Amino acid sequence: MFGRVARRYRLANAILSGGMDHFWRKRAASIVKSWGPKRVLDVATGSGDLARTIESVIPEAEVTGADFSPEMLEVARQLGSRRLVQADALALPFRDAEFDAVTVGFGLRNMASWEGALQEMARVLKPGGHVLVLDFSVPPPPLRGIYRSYLHYVLPRLASWVTGEKEAYRYLAESIEAFPSGETLCGLLIGAGLGEVGCEPLSGGIVSLYTGRRE
DSSP states (O other): OHHHHGGGHHHHHHHHTTTHHHHHHHHHHHHHHHHOOSEEEEETOTTSHHHHHHHHHOTTSEEEEEESOHHHHHHHHHTTOOOEEEOOTTSOSSOTTOEEEEEEESOGGGSSOHHHHHHHHHHTEEEEEEEEEEEEOOOOTTHHHHHHHIIIIIHHHHHHHHHSOHHHHHHHHHHHHHSOOTHHHHHHHHHTTEEEEEEEEEGGGTEEEEEEEEO
C-alpha cells in the first residue's frame, strides 16, 4: 500500500492536512533540538520529511532514516535524504544504546505491535536519550464530530483524487480511530521503560506529540 502511494505521499499529506503537516514537523524538530542529540534515528521515515526537518534545525546532528518500504526510501533519497536504512521497526538493525534520540512521525500507528516498536526504540536509545512520537489522534468535542465526518467521508474521496488509492486512505481513517492516544499511549511509553513521559496536543487534538526519556 505504501509503495503504491509513495510518489504522491507528500502531496497528499499537504492537501489532506491543509498544510499543517509542516507545522507539526517543525514543532517536533524544535523539541528534538532542545535535547541536543548527536545521533538521531527517525523510524518509519517514509519520504524523509521529519528527518530532513530535524537535520535543518540541528545541522551538526547525524540523522538516520529507517523504513520498511523501498519505494518510500527511494523518494526520500531523491529528495536529499543521505542516511537511509531499509528496516523493520520491530527488529531494528542497530546496537543497543546507539542513538541519543529516536523519532517516529505518523508511523507507529501502522505497526503490527505498538508495544514491540516502542521497546525497540527504547533499546537503541542511550541512557538519558529521548523518544518522540508524532501521530494523529481523535480530538475532543466539539471538534470531534466535524473531524470524524472529514476523516470517514471527505478524506477518502479527496485522497482518491490525489493518489488514485481510495482504499489506502480509508485504512488511514480506521487506523486513526483504533490508535491509542493521550494517557493510553503515555502508558505504552512507560511500559517500554521510558520515564518523564509527556503529551502535547496540536491543532486542537487532531495530532498529538508524545515524548519519553530512557532512564
